[in-house]
Amino acid sequence: MSAANADAPSVVATIKPIHSIAAAVMEGVGEPEIIIDGAASPHGFALKPSQAALIQGADVVFWVGPSLSASLAKPIEAIAADAVEVELMDAKGIDLLPYREGANFDAHDHDHDDHEEHADHDDHDHEKHEEHAEHDHDEHDHEKHADHDDHDHEKHEEHAEHDHDEHDHEKHADHDEHDHEEHAGHSDHEGHDHAGGMDPHIWLNPDNGIAIAAAMAETLSEVDPDNAATYRENAAAFAERIEALEGDLAETLAPAKGKNFVVFHDAYHYFEHHFDTEASGAITLTPETVASASRVAEIKDQMSDLNVTCVFQEPQFDAKLVDVVLEGTDARKGTLDPLGTELENGPDLYPNLLTSMSQSLADCLSGQS
Structure with missing residues (x-):
């Protein structure tokens, strides 16, 4: 990779895979910095002063979001106040999947129809999300959410108000807007909140990797318009490389x-x-x-x-x-x-x-x- 251009924006990425995609998009212009390197895990990560300094000096911060690295949420908000902060779980084109529950992943977790039921992230099936969010008391809702012989009205009020308990339907959420509050709800658990939350390991879907590169190129083009063509060309080349790789995989x-x-x-x-x-x-x-x-x-x-x-x-x-x-x-x-x-x-x-x-x-x- 070429040395960083003195005029290149200062870019920070939190984990190695995200840093790698940023490096591919920035190639020929500059090099991003990395926060969580080596064998360090993003779960419960403790920020060092040198890493805080990188964030403080950043023009752009790319991270998955607080559901992966809860300990970075406050530092990024506080010391990267002047930076463009991109939470990649919110990026356009990202296909989100729900967490699987229990030690044993039930058979329905392997069924593609079930993933569409939880979240058809290509089409963003509003009817299903509105069904969860509004809990319409139609026949389908009775089958899915409540047998009124077994569940009292208090539980229906709990669902309707979206209380932050194990049935937190706010986490099933509106995936068009990827509500920041939904992701922030993970932060109380230093990494994972499995109560209906969305899995943050988004980069392990190659199609999401391509969407991440595209989002980075657009952000960097806005921050550094002089190099916009390079960023977009690099993102397109990255997409071609990953698409070609998928057949081999x-x-x-x-x-x-x-x-x-x-x-x-x-x-x-x-x-x-x-x-x-x-x-x-x-x-x-x-x-x-x-x-x-x-x-x-x-x-x-x-x-x-x-x-x-x-x-x-x-x-x-x-x-x-x-x-x-x-x-x-x-x-x-x-x-x-x-x-x-x-x-x-x-x-x-x-x-x-x-x-x-x-x-x-x-x-x-x-x-x-």
Whole structure:
């Protein structure tokens, strides 16, 4: 990559994959800075003074949003007050998916119709969201939300008022506007709020990666109009590269089709869904919290019932829990890294990340690891 132009905007990205996409879009103009580098996890991240200084001096800050990095929400708001802050979960063209609940991902989570029911993010199905938001008391609503013999009026008022409890329908939300308050609701939980919230690991869908690049190009073109043509050309070249790569990824993943596997935490839904290779469950939903004994037992039962082939650990977190889950089974252990921890930063990291994940899945599930 060329050295940064003295007149290039100061751009900060929070995590390695987002930094990589920004580097691809900025190539030939400048280089973005990164906040969460190496093996650091965005979940519960503690900002250092040097990193705060990067944010303070930024013209543009690209981040996924508080549902991934809750600890950065206040610093970005406070010390990047003069910067253009882009929350990429809100970006145009981003296909959002809901979190899956429980240790075992139910069969309906694998069904494409169910994803359309939760959120048809291509068409932004307003009728379904309005059904959740307004809770119309028609026959369909009675079937979906309430058996009036079992649920009292207080619960209906709870839904109608959108209280912030485990049935927080505000988190199912209007995905056209991607309400900032919806995402801010995650911040109380240092990363993940699974009560109906949307999964923030958006970059693991290659189509979302392309949408992120396009959003970055438009933002940078507004901030730095002299280089607008370069940003847009770079985003178009990035899109072509990723679209060409997708065929290779699908071919690599072919041996993984129909094989059951368990992931460390529910970080891969976008990748799995895009390539129709879905996990059977996750050891933990919140990586900062140690899974309970009952959850581990539930996963082990699931592994036995479904003849799980592989359990995937992550380099950001202790693998001891994975070893406990594997004990007494014939399943293999693999590694999936959603951040590209060991990959070199730069425009090549993002495609290399997708390639590495595909190969890791295929190797473990086909018995080559």
